[in-house]
Amino acid sequence: MSIFSAGKRAGFTLIELLVIVMILGVLSSIALPQYRRSVERARVAEALTMIRAIYDSCERLAWENQKDNCGAAVLSGDANFRKLDITAKGTFNANATMLSTENFSYQLGNPIVATALKGDYRGATITFDGQTFTCTSASGEEGSRACSVWGAATWNE
Numbered sequence: 069m070s071i072f073s074a075g076k077r078a079g080f081t082l083i084e085l086l087v088i089v090m091i092l093g094v095l096s097s098i099a100l101p102q103y104r105r106s107v108e109r110a111r112v113a114e115a116l117t118m119i120r121a122i123y124d125s126c127e128r129l130a131w132e133n134q135k136d137n138c139g140a141a142v143l144s145g146d147a148n149f150r151k152l153d154i155t156a157k158g159t160f161n162a163n164a165t166m167l168s169t170e171n172f173s174y175q176l177g178n179p180i181v182a183t184a185l186k187g188d189y190r191g192a193t194i195t196f197d198g199q200t201f202t203c204t205s206a207s208g209e210e211g212s213r214a215c216s217v218w219g220a221a222t223w224n225e
Contacts, residue, residue, distance in 0.1 A: 137178050
């Protein structure tokens with residue numbers, strides 16, 4: 069007996085199609101937020117690595133110029149992003165003490181500060197003083213959750 073025989077139809081009923089669409093909707097409503105969190109945490113991991121590299125490079129430059137720390141070297145004009153021994157993609161401000169990349173803006177000083185530029189957590193900051201990373205949430209409902217989504221509680225472990 070063939071599926072093409074008279075009286076028999078091949079295919080799905082409307083109910084079956086609706087059930088499949090509903091299942092896909094439920095699965096995507098679960099998966100999409102987790103995916104967005106993973107992407108956001110990857111951005112922050114990149115920022116933490118960048119902050120640490122900036123800090124270390126700035127401290128080396130401060131030491132070479134006989135300054136107490138990165139902040140003192142920046143204030144005296146001995147340190148800016150163009151003088152650091154790291155390669156960073158982005159744009160600098162006029163005196164090259166601030167670097168803006170796709171996701172974060174980094175500012176030299178003591179501490180080094182990174183500010184989120186896009187996404188739900190725009191305006192949230194990460195600071196690093198040489199020993200401790202600190203997260204400060206941005207204003208607004210989404211911004212206030214930045215530190216928990218970014219996993220800030222585990223940064224200094």
